[in-house]
Amino acid sequence: MKELIDYREKLVKRFREVALEFRAACEAVGDPSSKVEGEWTLHQIASHTRDVQKLVYNARIEQTLLVDDPLFDGFDADEWMAAHYNPREPLAGILNELTQNVDELCVVLSGVTREAWSRESRHPELGGGLTLQFWVERSLGHIKEHLTAVKRLNVK
Numbered sequence: 001m002k003e004l005i006d007y008r009e010k011l012v013k014r015f016r017e018v019a020l021e022f023r024a025a026c027e028a029v030g031d032p033s034s035k036v037e038g039e040w041t042l043h044q045i046a047s048h049t050r051d052v053q054k055l056v057y058n059a060r061i062e063q064t065l066l067v068d069d070p071l072f073d074g075f076d077a078d079e080w081m082a083a084h085y086n087p088r089e090p091l092a093g094i095l096n097e098l099t100q101n102v103d104e105l106c107v108v109l110s111g112v113t114r115e116a117w118s119r120e121s122r123h124p125e126l127g128g129g130l131t132l133q134f135w136v137e138r139s140l141g142h143i144k145e146h147l148t149a150v151k152r153l154n155v156k
Contacts, residue, residue: 001114008117008133012109015140019102022049022143023095025150032091036149043091044081049146050098051084052077057139058105064121064132065112071122102143109136 032043040048056075063070112132121135122128 005114011133011136011140012106015109015136015143016102016106018140018143018147019099022147022150023099025147026091026095029150029153034153036146036153042150042153043087043089043094044085045146045150046091046094046098047085047089048077048081049143050094050101051080052142053098053139054101055080057135057142058101060121060135061105061109061132061139064119064130064135065108065116069120069122069128071124074124 026042026046029042032041032046034042036042036045052075060070060072063072117131117133119132120128121130121132123130
């Protein structure tokens, strides 16, 4: 059990660190219009990362804590971007909001009971039995995925 508690503490710590690393990597690029992945710019990737963190992962984590076995809808990130992306939004504001959202969530997660980490939820494509820990790991993985892409841009 001690190993699981240690893992979860490290998970929350790493989650916070990755959000800060993502921010620093984006700031290091300099030009928000730089292409990162396919046709998406750094600005679009940052906006997407912030929006998915807030609207998908934060929401799922919070609902899993508050509601017994919630059922989550799918989320079409491309559809969301087409309808809501604002190319004039300052990159600094996007990055501030992302890191603030992650930091606030980490405060909540640091106080979660051992039992709460195992609370379950459902998703139409992913099935049932999706624990709070699963959503935190997925959220961390999402930011890490985009961090890797931004770091590749910084190497060029």
